[in-house]
Amino acid sequence: MFLGFQSDTGPLARLVVKHVRDAFVSEAKIDAEWRSLGYTARPDLARAIDQYDAFVAAIRQLAPEVEIDFLEADGTTTLDSLYPRDAAIATSKGMVLCNMGKPARAGEPAAEGQLFSQADIPVCGAISGAGHIEGGDVAWIDEHTLAVGRGYRTNEEGIRQLRALLGDAAEIVRVPMPHYRGPGDVFHLMSILSPIDRDLALVYSPLMVVPFREILLERGIGLVEVPDEEFDSMGCNVLAVAPRKCVMIDGNPVTRRRLEEAGCEVVAIDGSEICSKGAGGPTCLTRPILRQCEDVAGTGTARSAGTPQPAA
Numbered sequence: 001m002f003l004g005f006q007s008d009t010g011p012l013a014r015l016v017v018k019h020v021r022d023a024f025v026s027e028a029k030i031d032a033e034w035r036s037l038g039y040t041a042r043p044d045l046a047r048a049i050d051q052y053d054a055f056v057a058a059i060r061q062l063a064p065e066v067e068i069d070f071l072e073a074d075g076t077t078t079l080d081s082l083y084p085r086d087a088a089i090a091t092s093k094g095m096v097l098c099n100m101g102k103p104a105r106a107g108e109p110a111a112e113g114q115l116f117s118q119a120d121i122p123v124c125g126a127i128s129g130a131g132h133i134e135g136g137d138v139a140w141i142d143e144h145t146l147a148v149g150r151g152y153r154t155n156e157e158g159i160r161q162l163r164a165l166l167g168d169a170a171e172i173v174r175v176p177m178p179h180y181r182g183p184g185d186v187f188h189l190m191s192i193l194s195p196i197d198r199d200l201a202l203v204y205s206p207l208m209v210v211p212f213r214e215i216l217l218e219r220g221i222g223l224v225e226v227p228d229e230e231f232d233s234m235g236c237n238v239l240a241v242a243p244r245k246c247v248m249i250d251g252n253p254v255t256r257r258r259l260e261e262a263g264c265e266v267v268a269i270d271g272s273e274i275c276s277k278g279a280g281g282p283t284c285l286t287r288p289i290l291r292q293c294e295d296v297a298g299t300g301t302a303r304s305a306g307t308p309q310p311a312a
């Protein structure tokens with residue numbers, strides 16, 4: 001049986017990112033877009049570049065062999081393209097291109113699709129028409145189970161199309177999301193859930209529906225709770241680079257201590273320009289493409305999107 005890359009916690013072998021230099025592009029572009037996109041303050045480009053370089057270094061510190069594909073600057077996307085997780089979903093059948101719930105982000109899936117095609121990363125389909133889904137609403141909780149948040153960015157039609165695309169490759173668990181701060185806010189499933197290992201997830205339970213929390217517990221996933229005072233500082237948005245090896249935003253000391261007590265190695269980055277102002281944490285900054293397999297025979301081979309699944 002394989003964990004495969006239908007995982008949000010296996011050792012990262014390959015990922016797609018967009019350097020902030022190529023997402024923010026220029027001072028003029030920042031000036032033109034930050035308010036209308038809902039950023040809390042104007043990002044400082046020079047500081048953002050330094051922070052982004054440190055973020056990539058943190059990933060490489062925990063996963064020295066990781067292969068990183070960088071999206072290029074393009075004329076069809078906004079500052080929000082800094083957060084490539086949201087534009088695609090990784091599955092054993094190939095990548096699924098999303099259809100963004102935030103209209104200003106409409107150009108991002110095609111831009112990622114172009115990179116996938118240049119880099120020979122298979123794409124198995126796209127969400128389209130009235131269907132909306134964003135990758136931040138989607139998380140693997142085991143190799144066959146995909147949790148999908150049904151909120152303001154992801155609708156029923158998007159989930160229906162995703163189900164049809166995946167067929168028996170995955171069971172989709174639909175997770176109703178609360179209204180919380182309303183449609184203008186950035187509030188994804190991964191705002192309240194970060195998978196950390198096969199048996200561990202970081203959660204913010206006050207905004208999680210009971211049936212989903214129970215599903216996590218029934219599947220043997222232990223929960224590390226983010227305290228109230230660290231929710232707005234994105235304490236709950238933590239990237240697992242490998243099982244129990246993670247990158248988080250600094251300024252969340254209680255969450256960090258709880259993760260370390262659960263056996264995690266944690267690298268914290270300064271996210272004041274690249275995370276806080278645009279409301280996207282380390283998981284949002286990355287689109288994992290390939291995570292190394294775990295298999296009971298111990299061959300430990302990695303498979304790319306679209307590689308046929310061995311029989312369980």
Ligand SMILES: NC(=O)NCCC[C@H](N)C(=O)O
Nearest residue numbers: 083136186188278279280284
């Ligand atoms: N998965 C995520 O939570 N992504 C963060 C996206 C932030 C971006 N400013 C947005 O509004 O979509």
